[in-house]
Amino acid sequence: MAKRPGGEMAARPLHFMWIADCSGSMGVDGKIQALNNGIREAIPHMREVARENPNADVLVRALKFSNGAQWHLAQPTLAEDFEWTDLAADGVTDMGKALTMVADQLKIPPMTDRALPPVLVLISDGQPTDDFGAGLKTLLDLPWGKKAVRMAIAIGEDADHEVLQRFINNPEVAPLQANNPEALVRQIKFISTAVLKAASSPPSQAAGVGPVANVPIPQPVAGPDDASDVW
Amino acid sequence: MGVNSLSVQWRAVGKRVRGVSHVQSGKPCQDAVDWWEQEGVAALVVADGHGSDRSPRSDVGAAFAVDVALNALRSLHANSDLALANLRALKHLADEQLPRLLVRDWRDRVLAHHAATVATTPTTLPEGAEGAVPTDPAGPADEPVSGLGVPAASADARRPCADAAQEPDLTPGMRLSSNPAGLRSFALPTVPGCVAEGRVRLPPNRSSSAPPPAPEAGDVLVQRMRLSGSFALPTVPGCVAEGRVRLPPNRSSSASPPAPEAGGVLVQGMRLSGSFALPTVPGCVAEGRVRLPPNRSSSGSPPAPEAGDVLVQYGSTLLTVLAGPEVLLFLQLGDGDILVVADDGTVTRPMPEDSRLMANETTSLCTVDAWREIRVALYPLVEGAPALILLATDGYANSFVSEQDFLRVGPDYLQAIREEGLAAVASRLDEWLADASTQGSGDDITLGIVARSDVAEGAQHGLKEGAPS
Numbered sequence: 001m002a003k004r005p006g007g008e009m010a011a012r013p014l015h016f017m018w019i020a021d022c023s024g025s026m027g028v029d030g031k032i033q034a035l036n037n038g039i040r041e042a043i044p045h046m047r048e049v050a051r052e053n054p055n056a057d058v059l060v061r062a063l064k065f066s067n068g069a070q071w072h073l074a075q076p077t078l079a080e081d082f083e084w085t086d087l088a089a090d091g092v093t094d095m096g097k098a099l100t101m102v103a104d105q106l107k108i109p110p111m112t113d114r115a116l117p118p119v120l121v122l123i124s125d126g127q128p129t130d131d132f133g134a135g136l137k138t139l140l141d142l143p144w145g146k147k148a149v150r151m152a153i154a155i156g157e158d159a160d161h162e163v164l165q166r167f168i169n170n171p172e173v174a175p176l177q178a179n180n181p182e183a184l185v186r187q188i189k190f191i192s193t194a195v196l197k198a199a200s201s202p203p204s205q206a207a208g209v210g211p212v213a214n215v216p217i218p219q220p221v222a223g224p225d226d227a228s229d230v231w
Numbered sequence: 232m233g234v235n236s237l238s239v240q241w242r243a244v245g246k247r248v249r250g251v252s253h254v255q256s257g258k259p260c261q262d263a264v265d266w267w268e269q270e271g272v273a274a275l276v277v278a279d280g281h282g283s284d285r286s287p288r289s290d291v292g293a294a295f296a297v298d299v300a301l302n303a304l305r306s307l308h309a310n311s312d313l314a315l316a317n318l319r320a321l322k323h324l325a326d327e328q329l330p331r332l333l334v335r336d337w338r339d340r341v342l343a344h345h346a347a348t349v350a351t352t353p354t355t356l357p358e359g360a361e362g363a364v365p366t367d368p369a370g371p372a373d374e375p376v377s378g379l380g381v382p383a384a385s386a387d388a389r390r391p392c393a394d395a396a397q398e399p400d401l402t403p404g405m406r407l408s409s410n411p412a413g414l415r416s417f418a419l420p421t422v423p424g425c426v427a428e429g430r431v432r433l434p435p436n437r438s439s440s441a442p443p444p445a446p447e448a449g450d451v452l453v454q455r456m457r458l459s460g461s462f463a464l465p466t467v468p469g470c471v472a473e474g475r476v477r478l479p480p481n482r483s484s485s486a487s488p489p490a491p492e493a494g495g496v497l498v499q500g501m502r503l504s505g506s507f508a509l510p511t512v513p514g515c516v517a518e519g520r521v522r523l524p525p526n527r528s529s530s531g532s533p534p535a536p537e538a539g540d541v542l543v544q545y546g547s548t549l550l551t552v553l554a555g556p557e558v559l560l561f562l563q564l565g566d567g568d569i570l571v572v573a574d575d576g577t578v579t580r581p582m583p584e585d586s587r588l589m590a591n592e593t594t595s596l597c598t599v600d601a602w603r604e605i606r607v608a609l610y611p612l613v614e615g616a617p618a619l620i621l622l623a624t625d626g627y628a629n630s631f632v633s634e635q636d637f638l639r640v641g642p643d644y645l646q647a648i649r650e651e652g653l654a655a656v657a658s659r660l661d662e663w664l665a666d667a668s669t670q671g672s673g674d675d676i677t678l679g680i681v682a683r684s685d686v687a688e689g690a691q692h693g694l695k696e697g698a699p700s
Binding site: 008201 | 597639674
């Protein structure tokens with residue numbers, strides 16, 4: 001009796017990348033620690049979402065940027081195996097370099113066209129100090145850069161919303177605001193769960209007749225009206 | 232490529248499975264597949280309805296896509312010689328006429344279905360049970376096509392199904408209705424028999440500055456046997472009226488509907504297609520539908536969706552093959568895979584790659600100018616015929632680790648068919664495709680196989696085990 005035709009099968013890969021601002025200002029008022037706590041707290045929720053959809057392999061990476069940029073977690077790691085090592089803050093805000101490095105990973109190869117749209121999460125409290133526009137262009141010039149789910153979290157009032165909005169490149173999605181540690185945890189959890197879930201089973205749709213995003217982005221849950229804003 | 236083309240005959244089978252993710256989310260199978268075989272020629276069509284929430288009727292749209300394509304290919308087969316000597320004419324038909332015909336007929340079916348569905352069950356989607364081909368109010372699936380580019384239509388099925396109780400009489404013989412979705416229909420039942428149907432589409436990114444005027448008795452110039460005022464909609468540049476003419480069963484036109492005259496231009500900026508210039512046959516009935524622009528309503532009715540929005544609800548891809556003794560014809564709109572498998576197992580893709588088809592976005596029957604997006608390939612079998620042709624929705628390829636792993640299906644199916652016959656392989660497709668969806672993409676998966684008859688040895692004539700019920 002004939003065997004099942006075809007070669008090896010697998011769930012579709014879903015690359016999830018944290019892109020974290022580690023500039024000196026992130027060391028002020030506990031921002032970087034709140035970021036570390038937020039991602040760590042989100043891990044169990046992220047794993048749960050990954051388990052709920054066996055047809056997507058959620059692969060996590062993390063990139064940090066300050067004076068230049070470097071991979072904090074370079075190896076695409078299954079959500080089930082993902083652990084978080086704390087980031088430290090120091091230096092400037094070379095966001096453009098970070099986007100260029102992300103773009104390198106979104107080329108085909110190493111990406112495949114059977115992948116699910118990757119999720120890119122940019123978290124920043126300030127303004128880029130390098131050529132952000134060049135890095136963004138490099139990213140958005142790539143098919144997967146353009147089709148990625150790009151989310152951003154603005155930490156504090158000094159975050160450059162215009163820059164984060166340009167990164168998102170979708171007028172229907174605004175940067176998520178976090179002005180205190182609780183809000184940052186909430187926003188990170190939202191992206192790690194609701195957005196990840198949406199990206200892990202995106203329905204097919206006709207190009208050019210729907211919303212800007214190729215993955216429907218859920219509406220963030222409004223948090224309490226904080227009087228405790230510290231950033 | 233394979234055996235001598237002159238003796239080539241083809242067999243076809245297909246199967247679709249509901250994806251595991253669709254089972255979990257309660258969505259129906261949104262793929263469709265069907266085929267026909269006639270005198271050794273086979274046509275097979277696969278369609279993949281979009282999964283987006285904006286396309287809740289895509290299972291219906293996919294079924295319509297399969298129907299209209301099979302009908303068009305049947306017409307092509309009936310009216311054209313699928314021979315090398317006729318290659319130039321075939322190419323012209325395939326490049327210039329077939330894509331327009333497919334898109335036009337699909338849209339007609341969709342709009343008719345939508346009108347009927349909205350009129351009868353405004354908030355309920357049509358039943359889309361697994362394995363069922365949705366009922367088509369526009370006519371039976373095997374409705375004959377009277378010639379490429381001139382599809383027949385069922386007048387009864389195409390009539391708007393507005394609730395008569397909601398239709399206030401405006402003028403003698405004229406009814407104007409508004410259904411719950413704001414679709415305004417009016418009928419001019421002067422004399423039964425000849426039916427003109429049509430629709431008006433506003434161009435993209437345009438809206439009317441005023442709601443459509445209510446039709447008046449004088450608007451319908453029956454004495455000139457031409458629709459006029461009934462389609463005189465808002466004066467929006469680029470507004471297009473489309474439709475077809477149907478003669479009474481016992482009548483025939485002395486000629487095709489006349490070409491549009493200069494006088495056919497009804498309002499400034501509006502074009503009237505020739506099909507609305509009715510032949511001079513006494514007793515025509517003219518029916519039409521008017522869609523209001525978004526956010527506008529007439530007499531308090533809710534705004535109607537634009538035609539484009541309706542089409543999106545039914546959005547689908549389309550993959551077809553027509554396999555003749557000397558020629559293979561492929562058409563593809565949107566994602567999915569067409570593989571040609573030679574006798575030695577070598578796999579080639581007849582279609583050029585479309586780099587836009589990624590990240591769950593696809594070209595579609597529902598997009599503007601969809602016919603321009605249809606890719607066409609004509610394969611003269613001058614060096615013999617391939618062993619197999621495989622058509623698959625994208626859920627299949629997405630279930631494999633790599634392109635190379637997917638392309639292995641070519642030689643593997645060939646070997647399986649050679650060893651067990653096409654019928655036996657067809658009976659295994661359910662299991663294999665379900666396995667692929669479970670282990671891989673989770674998506675609906677459909678595979679159609681067209682096999683050279685000598686390769687398909689052992690298959691039963693008229694095999695349909697893999698067909699949707």
